[in-house]
Amino acid sequence: MKWAGRFALAVAAAALASAANADGRLTNTSAIRAVTAPPPGSPHTTYYIVVNKKGRRIRGSKGTAVVPQSAGTNIATFPVDVTGCEYVATLGRATTDGGVDETAGFVTVVGASGFSNGVYVQTFGLRGVLRNRPFHLLVAC
């Protein structure tokens, strides 16, 4: 039940977080949230999630999940507020039996709007068009 409740919350928040532009591309809208950096020397925690091109979580830290949005767009969620964290994503196949190279493309990250435990990840082909691509995401808090 806890998991189901969390997922429902994630879906609702994801719906709030995204709105379509006139050109159909999803945006990540709402005010920029004030964040506070931890003091130098503070201990930190790293979370990770690996997502396949269908927007499905394949593996990751406990409590992580993903909510697909539209082509090339996913919101990855974490068990903590990540608005004060850093996010680094890499294109890469998610299957544990990979072995096939992931071709070149781009990936971008930003905090998910209205969704304090989410990271908005977009993946692109080489010409900069949104494409569904698998990715690995690290979050340092």
Next chain:
Amino acid sequence: MKHTTLLSLVFAAVIVPSTVFAFSGYVVSAPDGTVSRGTSYDVTHFGTGQYEIDTPQGDDVHACAYSVTAGSVNAVIPAPAIATAVGRRENHTAVMVSTFDLNGDYADSGFHLIVQCAGNTPGGAAAVGSDGTLVRGVFATAAAHTGTGAYTVTFANPNLSTSCAYTASIGLTGSSGVSAPGFVNVAASSGGTIAVRTYDVHGNAADLGFQVYAACAL
């Protein structure tokens, strides 16, 4: 039903072996596969833009996450390039890294690879705006915009640029909007300072916000 569920759980607990994926490590490699630094990973350059990275004691890393960015092992700024990563099919103790040029063709490039399993990787992290503002970070002390698409980020560790691996992503630092895509590459600068270069999708230097993560040896 309750008994059935309980039995299923007990059965699953018995037949599913507990798996420990507790190793995290990193490697910084030159374009020819020569290891510059890292946690004893071995790199084999087996084709143009294609590398296999093997873990030192056969650590199983297939259930981990891989973060890789094209970059140089020193302060030489590399040409725009892309790196991707995947676990190896036949060997769960290896990661495959591919590097590409502007056109998406395989091309040799240096790279920084961080393998993140359980636990934390000491190092640092930073979120930097397109104007070079250090918005937040872990062990990050400063950032600067030194030219179009050219940035430096300084960490508290005075040896970070020459002893750690660092990967980066294009991205915004807040919680709204989306960033234009582009290339991001890394290089050492000096001391605790690293260099980051950002480019548009055509490979032209362009100011873009980014986030960077550094892994250092324990």
